[in-house]
Amino acid sequence: MADSQEPTLADFAPDTDEIDITRTIRCKLQTSAAKNELVRQGIDAYQQVAAHMADVLPSYPAYEWNLQNTQMYHQSKRALPDDDTNYKTTLAQMAKNDVVESFTSWRERGQQGESPRGAFGDADYLTLRHDDCQVHENDRGWGLKTSFISYNRVWFHLQPGNYQREFLSRVTDEDDPASAGSCELHFQADGTLYAHLTVTWPVEVYKPEDVTTTVGVDLNDDPLVCMAVVTGDTVETVEMESGSEYRHHRERVKKRRAEAMRQNNLKAVKETRLQYRRYTDHITNVASQRVVETAAAHAPAVINLEELTDYRETAEDPIHDWPFAEIQEKIAYKAREEGIPVQKIDPRNTSVTCRMCGETNPTFRDEREFNCGSCGYEVHADVNAAINIAHGGIS
Ligand SMILES: [Zn+2]
16 A cells, blocks of 8 residues: 555656655554454454455446445444444445445546456455544554444554654644554554555645756666756756665675576575665665755755656666666655656767757766866766756756
8 A cells, every 4th residue: 555655756757836746654552362363353354344345336326326325334234243243334334435436436547457346345444434433642652543333533642762752743733734644554564563554745846947957877887876966057066975885785696696596496586686776775775865855955946857768768778777766756856845846868979968068979978087178177977977967957
């Protein structure tokens, strides 16, 4: 759920005044055998009703698919045994609404893709809407008041870490615009219970045309990131994030991987893949954080990124599998939270055009050096490119 909601660069609309940021936080619940049993029964009842509704809904004409339809409600209660009165009302209602909504949106998409039928029946969690789960603060911290059983609210004390605590204090602070939305109750394999709670807050985004400072970001192997902060014709600062540590780490992991494959040690092969993924994740976090912090320090500023083109991704280039796209996605994701717009610019000739005199010539660039044969300007090649990117590319 959290992953599918992450915004991508393509979702980012820099001309919006205000956007909603939504994050899903996972928080452990203090529970008991009795409460776990209630949740377990709740999940089973919900899935049973949802599976039944997903079976019968397609046999009703589409105009009957609405949340107020009492016939649907009675239909949904049929899936539960008569003695299950405690669960019936709320859970049947919840399951029915979820099924009706997902079938309706499927129909509105022209019934493209798979029918939502498969999503109901086997899932191992319970989705609670905002009305059925509320976060409250008390002298012990925070708790979740759930009402998935009619007339019987179940209270769970929350056990947040520092990260979760920050969000919980925001949603219970009346002066903070952050609010909690729906929540899912998940059992881990070991029986611990977690709430996946969505938190939403609005962020003001300034428009690129109202801003004069631009952060141009050039991505490469080493430096991994080169940023130029430019206001009008003035280059305010240039910053670099080294990529050499990352390259060495990759080489070490590649060697270990080749050795493991030679020995046919599949476990070790898998371990090297994980090591590589973790380190890449770490490096792309650090690099993207640095870019967004730089832009925030020069706010209001716009971040300019190069459009990643096919030729760059498929080039006969030893670094073609570097995580350029991943760094860009993370920059966009973090910039969004700060209300910093991100623009993509045409990368053509940004690395072979002199940022001083505007002359374009591939021979001016030699690896890390840029030497303009026209005006004599000399600079690190990535700095020249980052400044061109900050100016919006070469027109
Ligand atoms: Zn020049």
